[in-house]
Amino acid sequence: MKGNIPEDVIVQGTLAENERIKGESQYLRGTIADDFNDEITGGFTADNFQLIRFHGMYQQDDRDIRAERAKQKLEPLHNVMLRARMPGGVITPEQWLAIDTFADDHTSYGSIRLTTRQTFQFHGVLKPKIKLMHQTLNKIGIDSIATAGDVNRNVLCTSNPVESKLHQEAYEWAIKISEHLLPKTKAYAEIWLDGEKVEQTGDNVEPILGKTYLPRKFKTTVVIPPQNDVDVHANDLNFVAIGDGDKLIGFNVLVGGGLAMTFGDESTYPRRADDFGFIPLEKTLDVAAAVVTTQRDWGNRVNRKNAKTKYTLDRVGSDRFKQEVENRAGIKFEASKPYEFTERGDRIGWVEGIDNKHHLTLFIENGRIKDTDVAPLKTGVRKIAEIHQGDFRMTANQNLIVAGVDAADKARIEEIAVSHGLMDATVSNQRKNSMACVAFPTCPLAMAEAERFLPGYVTQIEGLLAKHGIVDEHIIFRVTGCPNGCGRAMLAEIGLVGRGPDKYNLYLGGNVAGTRVPKLYKDNISSTEILGHLDELIAKWVASRNANEAFGDFVIRAGIVKEVKVSATDFYG
Incomplete structure (x- = not known):
């Protein structure tokens, strides 16, 4: 035993460099404050490049102009992306107006992006504006603590405004879980909010996360069946709400899901979560802490590629x-x-809830809220926020719900939505069920296009559906620019994972419920080649499918790909 930890669960070897960074960080302080005041560079250096992630930021640069700046002997145009902490994705109109103004005035792209983590991101914030960004958010009751880094990240919750009583209870638990698992260090307030410096030493500072925090990122959801809108199998810890009528009585607990992998490394793979069983409500926080601390103590701190909870369970x-x-x-x-x-x-x-309130879900392609010549989406949402008396709910599918609308206000809100392109009757079912990660130009991990690639490619898939006489149907389609899983392509019926410029792996065989991982069909092929394969596959599906058989189910039944049941074995076998 090592303390109370059995020796045989500890991975032996030299600790990953990130473990040193966290251990020497003085509970996530590092020298971030010094770096922030360094005017020589627009970025953060050394350990701080990693540590700012725990404060909700990633250092990025515009990859479209990186080569040109290098020719000019300039460093990359460093900026940060900030991801807010919004458990359950609920935001007030007043908060929305404040983030809208900041995006206009202080970001390079002028947009707000809704993410698959049910929150919003600012992209392109330059160093001199970082503290203002945090202080602006703080004034409206928002922070970005622990939305990145080796901690429990933004807690998702089913965005279901119809069953409002059950949803409200589940949403409140999402907030409680988020708060319970947050880092306790005062570093965020000291650095960004000009808080008083606090001396913090000893293991009791972080009773759940520990001095070196978790071995890797950790994701948690609260989900209300039958809507799996948070993709539970993409997450480390999931609380499946069990109701008795409209009263929440407890949760089924699912542990060990995750989608990221590394090309060429078969020790990495996507994995479904395991069902541990049911717990009553009063044990929710205890179980959340127990799963996190077990992963903290038993997780792999030697090889970060095998550090997620899914690998701990399998090991x-x-x-x-x-x-x-x-x-x-x-x-x-x-x-x-x-x-x-x-x-x-x-x-x-529009849907109507049991409380007689009306709720409008706006389709936001790729979650990118900005004004264009075709559709001034950002202006439209702002105009709605200026009159809306309810709240907004960001979804894990990158859409936005205008929730809690009185019947008397429906027509006015709909008029704004239609006139600004936020409601469009011509948007196909296929487009509504397609999704991509950010990728180029800002993500440093991107190998291929995703967000910018998706709209035009969906148009081509729509053409294939029309060609085969099923224009009103859809296939769950997702694209990620690299294998890290942000766009959740590894739970799609058709998933593209970027390998290089216009090169993708094509995966088939996920299901509508989001409970099955797809399998590799073709490796490292162009988008044009993929369309050719999809043309043939859709033709076979239309000709030979059973009644109401979804595409992902058909390709397995027809033997086009084998079903992935046990992640590592079936995924590569």
């Missing part, structure tokens, strides 16, 4: 991990309560 055994969680939480999981996922995306358009 030590899911049953053993579950038993340790039970010991730490002082609970025995009950048998899971029955539930079923039947839907995944968002309900675009």
